[in-house]
Amino acid sequence: ILSRHSVRLPLLLPRDRVFKTTQGIKQLFALLSTGTYPILPVFPAVGGNEGVGEVVEVGRKVTSLRPGDWAIPWDAGFGTWRTEAVCEADDLLQVPKDIPLLGAATIGVNPCTAYRMLQDFVTLKPGATVMQNGSNSAVGQAVIQIAAALGVKTINIIRDRPNRQELEEELKSMGADFVITEEELQCLGLDNVIQELPKPILGLNCVGGRSGGLVLSSLCDGATLVTYGGMAKKPLQIPAKSLIFKNITLQGFWMTQWKRNNSKGKLAAQSSLTLTFE
Ligand SMILES: NC(=O)c1ccc[n+]([C@@H]2O[C@H](COP(=O)([O-])OP(=O)(O)OC[C@H]3O[C@@H](n4cnc5c(N)ncnc54)[C@H](OP(=O)(O)O)[C@@H]3O)[C@@H](O)[C@H]2O)c1
Structure with a gap:
């Protein structure tokens, strides 16, 4: 109250x-x-x-x-x-x-979270692919825009909805390369929908549950999945083969902890902010 x-x-x-x-x-x-x-x-x-x-x-x-x-x-x-x-x-x-x-x-918070997750876990060369769920979230939209500015491709999962086409166009106008629904990905698998891009080397998980498992299963060998949110309020589904045969690394990210770890280096944060604005 x-x-x-x-x-x-x-x-x-x-x-x-x-x-x-x-x-x-x-x-x-x-x-x-x-x-x-x-x-x-x-x-x-x-x-x-x-x-x-x-x-x-x-x-x-x-x-x-x-x-x-x-x-x-x-x-x-x-x-x-x-x-x-x-x-x-x-x-x-x-x-x-x-x-x-x-x-x-x-x-x-949100744009800085997006920026740090794109910087701190894998080296993303231009042309590399990042896959995320919750792509229409504030963090997801920042990921799309910052990745596009870095020349990094994005595959963006959303939930199905009556105005799906409208949302897809909106995200594409921000720089999204592909937009796909959880349902399509579940049904068809990434390889049958998108062949034009290299398999994602970085996955960003805003949702957890089945949706997080879908991102995990779509990543390339040796990729990293970073979990930063739990919107579905369900535990992340982790297929054993992703860990055994693809050697996927699971990591978490919390912006607050990053700031506290870097509190002596406010200049780094200031430059993070400046880069995000640019
Ligand atoms: N770790 C960190 O440092 C950090 C920093 C910032 C944010 N976060 C977290 O990141 C998440 C997103 O934050 P935000 O401010 O960007 O959120 P937001 O703009 O409010 O967006 C929420 C997103 O979650 C999706 N969603 C909601 N319920 C869902 C469900 N049951 N299953 C699947 N998707 C669902 C929404 O999709 P629909 O449009 O389909 O509903 C939307 O994409 C939150 O969990 C937040 O706490 C973490």
Whole structure:
């Protein structure tokens, strides 16, 4: 149960910044508020994991940001469903001001997740193929666009729906090479539908269950499957032959952990953001 409260802002300390926020709302909050996410908020808590703020005032020792700059929270659980915040200088990451506000408010999680997954697990040369499910998700759309910019081909699984053609065209306009439904893949198998591309060397699993197993079974020998979501709320189906005969590697990715592992290297994150914007 959520309720709205007004709170008094704490006094500004020399290293603090005050900033006003614009929020992005995400399904993650449902997981946070039901306690199924690895970050457990201390109640009473402010919801919201993503958002952009405008710096309105800085403490006298702050040199990295100035009033008027835009910034996003560095870590998960900041609580962006608020109008203003006073926080430590290190809690924020500056973002460019010449991008759409909504893009800035949502850049910190989904597009960065897509970018890191395309960078960190296998070396993707131009012409290589990536296969994903949940391809119309926010992360999936970012994967399509970033892969296309890198010259990497994508095979994109969606669920069947009455406006399937419309969605296929939309994803193709973003750079998707192939769009296929779970049902078609299950029925026909990848080899009978797509012969033009090399078999995928990287699979990205947003869904789990049968859908994740379909991605796994479609990968080439020695490929990697990265699981980053569990939208079907069902365990990933892993055919034994994928592990025994194809030597597929199973990995997981969590953007929050990546940020924490790289918290000393904010420059790397900043360059990740800049590349994602480009
Ligand atoms: N690990 C990380 O660091 C990280 C970072 C960002 C996001 N995530 C996770 O990634 C997932 C996607 O996030 P998002 O913000 O991109 O989501 P989103 O934009 O809300 O999209 C949700 C996607 O899940 C699909 N979906 C929903 N229920 C499904 C089901 N029962 N079976 C198959 N597909 C289903 C939807 O397909 P339909 O259109 O067919 O419903 C859609 O493609 C979430 O699980 C999120 O928690 C993880």
